[in-house]
Amino acid sequence: MPYLRPALGMTFRDNPNDGGGALxxxxxxxxxxxxxxxxxxxxVFRATSPTGEFTKxxxxxxxxxxxxxxxxxxxxxxxxxxxxxAATIDDQGKQTVHATPAAVIGPAASSxxxxxxxxxxxxxxxxxxSGAILYFIQxxxxxxxxxxxxxxxxxxxxxxxxxxxxxGKKVFFVPGIQDMNDVQTIAGIAILGRVAQVAAECxxxxxxxxxxxxVMVTARETMKEAYSRAxxxxxxxxxxxxxxxxxxxxxxxxxxxxxxxxxxxxxFYMGAxxxxxxxxxxxxxxSGAIQIAGTGEPTQLPFFVAACDYTLLGExxxxxxxxxxxxxxxxxxxxxxxxGKILFLTAIIVxxxxxxFFNYNISYIFRVQ
Numbered sequence: 001m002p003y004l005r006p007a008l009g010m011t012f013r014d015n016p017n018d019g020g021g022a023l024x025x026x027x028x029x030x031x032x033x034x035x036x037x038x039x040x041x042x043x044v045f046r047a048t049s050p051t052g053e054f055t056k057x058x059x060x061x062x063x064x065x066x067x068x069x070x071x072x073x074x075x076x077x078x079x080x081x082x083x084x085x086a087a088t089i090d091d092q093g094k095q096t097v098h099a100t101p102a103a104v105i106g107p108a109a110s111s112x113x114x115x116x117x118x119x120x121x122x123x124x125x126x127x128x129x130s131g132a133i134l135y136f137i138q139x140x141x142x143x144x145x146x147x148x149x150x151x152x153x154x155x156x157x158x159x160x161x162x163x164x165x166x167x168g169k170k171v172f173f174v175p176g177i178q179d180m181n182d183v184q185t186i187a188g189i190a191i192l193g194r195v196a197q198v199a200a201e202c203x204x205x206x207x208x209x210x211x212x213x214x215v216m217v218t219a220r221e222t223m224k225e226a227y228s229r230a231x232x233x234x235x236x237x238x239x240x241x242x243x244x245x246x247x248x249x250x251x252x253x254x255x256x257x258x259x260x261x262x263x264x265x266x267x268f269y270m271g272a273x274x275x276x277x278x279x280x281x282x283x284x285x286x287s288g289a290i291q292i293a294g295t296g297e298p299t300q301l302p303f304f305v306a307a308c309d310y311t312l313l314g315e316x317x318x319x320x321x322x323x324x325x326x327x328x329x330x331x332x333x334x335x336x337x338x339x340g341k342i343l344f345l346t347a348i349i350v351x352x353x354x355x356x357f358f359n360y361n362i363s364y365i366f367r368v369q
Contacts (some may be wrong), residue, residue: 004030005031005032005084006082006103007028007102008028008029008030008031009026010105011025012080012106014109014111015070016117017117018116020074020110020111021070021071022070023072025044025066025080025082025105027066027102029062029063030084030100037086039062039084040062040087042059042062042082042085043056043058043082043083043099044056044057044067044069045080046081047079047081048077050104054081057069057080076109077107078108078109079105079107080105080108081101081102081105082102083101125340125343128343129343130336133333134332136331136333136335137328137332137336139332140328140331146335148331151320153292153294153316154194156309157195158198160265160268161266164202165202169262170206170262171199171204171205171206172206172255172267172284173196173206173207173267173270174269174270174271175208176188176272177274178212178271179214183296184272184317187271187317187318189215190321190324191268191270191321192208192222192226193222193223193225193324200227200230200232203235207240208223209251209258210243210244211243211247211251212246248275249275252280256279256280260287264284265289266290267292268292269293269294269308270292270294270317272297274299277293277300277303277304278303281307285308291307291309292310292312293308293311294316295312296315296317347366
């Protein structure tokens with residue numbers, strides 16, 4: 001049996017930048033751990049007392065110098081031992097495994113860290129964007145003008161409803177097929193408030209077919225409030241918002257039938273849409289209606305762009321409520337987020353220039369572990 005010198009310089013430390021429950025054990029490889037030697041690796045054992053029963057924790061390959069014990073309980077002290085393992089084969093081809101244990105080290109206890117230093121850049125970026133949002137909210141509250149890029153689809157609301165009024169036809173508003181737990185539906189209902197107010201002022205019938213009962217209740221309350229703001233609370237009828245079905249294509253077929261029969265002058269599609277997007281918008285296009293659509297579903301945007309007069313692209317749907325209400329908190333949040341996008345876009349452009357002309361990679365700065 002060959003004599004193996006044990007691993008040396010065993011140390012331990014709490015695994016850094018984690019939520020606890022892990023210890024890192026390090027060592028210097030055995031002097032016999034060389035190329036061509038019989039050493040095959042190391043086995044790590046753990047116990048809760050220096051004289052207690054050690055149980056095998058794991059293995060490390062030859063040349064390895066550390067292992068992480070991620071099965072610890074914070075506050076409990078542990079002791080570790082590392083065995084240097086070698087295998088020899090005798091003349092009969094029988095393999096024999098030899099283990100040389102190193103000294104026991106400990107006690108060691110794991111704990112959670114308050115902050116992951118590997119994510120410092122994420123903290124800095126969050127503070128910058130949050131600071132920009134708070135700054136613009138205060139600026140908006142003070143009455144200072146906040147510039148927000150015009151959204152053509154929202155500016156066309158009055159034009160579309162005015163056309164319906166002149167023609168004596170209805171206006172349809174389709175809030176998507178998702179329930180009120182979807183942020184796109186919430187954004188669509190916020191736009192419905194503006195559409196309903198203009199429709200009330202023009203005394204034009206606004207009809208809202210829905211596919212979810214909770215959306216129906218919310219849309220009714222939104223429209224009731226909008227009609228009150230317009231000074232015509234008695235003009236609102238609950239029948240303007242009605243439930244059809246929660247089946248996707250049955251709902252699309254029903255709305256298509258209403259469009260073909262009643263030929264509205266303007267149709268709004270605001271919310272979450274999927275395979276029914278082109279079915280609805282193509283029918284509305286064939287009927288000659290002005291169509292304004294908005295959704296956050298990237299796969300459906302091409303269909304709306306092709307079949308509708310105006311389309312709110314992605315984030316424009318969510319920015320519309322701030323654009324319409326001019327409420328300071330919404331405006332400040334929108335403007336602050338825009339500053340964050342400018343920051344990230346600048347970093348991308350600078351990174352491209354440095355990587356292209358100077359062969360310098362800055363992506364490591366933004367790496368989060």
